[in-house]
Amino acid sequence: MIASARIAMIFCLLFLAYSMSSSLYADDHLDMEYAEHKPLVTDSMLLDITRAGHTLVAVGERGHVITSTDAVNWTQAEIVPTRSTLTTVFSVGGRLWAGGHDAVILTSGDQGKTWTRQFYDEDRQQAVMDIVFFDEQNGIATGSYGLFLRTRNGGRDWEDGLVDPEADYHLNDLLDLGDDRLLIAGEAGYSYRSFDGGDTWEPLDIPYPGSMWGALKSSGECVLFYGLRGHVMESCDFGTSWKELETGSEASISGAAKHDSMVIMAANSGTILTRDDSDRFQVYYHSSGVDFSAAISLGDGNFLLVGEEGVHRFPEPSEEDSSDE
Numbered sequence: 001m002i003a004s005a006r007i008a009m010i011f012c013l014l015f016l017a018y019s020m021s022s023s024l025y026a027d028d029h030l031d032m033e034y035a036e037h038k039p040l041v042t043d044s045m046l047l048d049i050t051r052a053g054h055t056l057v058a059v060g061e062r063g064h065v066i067t068s069t070d071a072v073n074w075t076q077a078e079i080v081p082t083r084s085t086l087t088t089v090f091s092v093g094g095r096l097w098a099g100g101h102d103a104v105i106l107t108s109g110d111q112g113k114t115w116t117r118q119f120y121d122e123d124r125q126q127a128v129m130d131i132v133f134f135d136e137q138n139g140i141a142t143g144s145y146g147l148f149l150r151t152r153n154g155g156r157d158w159e160d161g162l163v164d165p166e167a168d169y170h171l172n173d174l175l176d177l178g179d180d181r182l183l184i185a186g187e188a189g190y191s192y193r194s195f196d197g198g199d200t201w202e203p204l205d206i207p208y209p210g211s212m213w214g215a216l217k218s219s220g221e222c223v224l225f226y227g228l229r230g231h232v233m234e235s236c237d238f239g240t241s242w243k244e245l246e247t248g249s250e251a252s253i254s255g256a257a258k259h260d261s262m263v264i265m266a267a268n269s270g271t272i273l274t275r276d277d278s279d280r281f282q283v284y285y286h287s288s289g290v291d292f293s294a295a296i297s298l299g300d301g302n303f304l305l306v307g308e309e310g311v312h313r314f315p316e317p318s319e320e321d322s323s324d325e
Helices: 002-025 317-324
Strands: 046-052 055-060 065-068 086-092 095-100 105-108 116-119 128-133 139-143 148-151 171-178 181-186 192-194 212-219 222-227 232-235 243-245 253-259 262-267 271-276 282-285 292-297 303-307 310-314
Touching (some): 046 095, 055 086, 055 095, 086 128, 095 128, 095 139, 139 171, 171 222, 181 222, 212 253, 253 303, 262 292, 262 303
Parallel strands (some): 046 086, 046 292, 046 303, 128 171, 171 212
Antiparallel strands (some): 046 055, 055 065, 086 095, 105 116, 128 139, 139 148, 171 181, 181 192, 212 222, 232 243, 262 271, 271 282, 303 310
């Protein structure tokens, strides 16, 4: 009896340890791959960045996720259950979501330190390009070849949707303007708007037939679509009419951010476009010369840019130092 009791107790302890380990990794699939920890991860290709409370979170190639609380020192996430390239990250309330290649969608409840996988389907050969959550339960993911997924329970389940039955172009960026009004910046002139929170969509008539890679609310009711070869379109009536803005650059634009009246756009080959209110764009060239993919405001007139070779700052420190002299 005593021996049997000891065996039972050991079994219980082993089961408890296994349960704790399983809950830590949050996924017990035997074929699960986790992002590898690399000493130079902060210099790798990063594709998007967001803020979760006081923490900055950036994502990129090979499932890399890095976090920072001071915009200077970065730490790689402890547990990321994918090696697929992550293209987008979004924060609302106390939770983060990230998405990327192989239609992978991850979530984190601890400001990006550890992640669990909610969705994955490598057979789709589609990438999640953008994720927007309206609250911690309701969200939409868009992506390549017409990918459209919706969740109503925080990402535990994702259901397929359809934006355009006649086209399966890339749905690159989703912009939430509130009051159930949504815009999608898409590929090859195929962009869309919804008046009902994404239940139905209608195409936009944009003067430029090329790809729009991103969207940003600039001021009031005005939005900017930006993309291939430096093209920027502006609409102030929810996409009913558009005008093309002269940027002075042919560098393709992948990301944008706003602080007060200042808009910056991050483009290829170190190109940065800035615009204050309705003024013309000014063109700057970052000393890194890299292709940028996304931007975020630090709230004090400084911006972070992510892309090739990790995280970059604008204005560059040298410019700030010289301006103070």
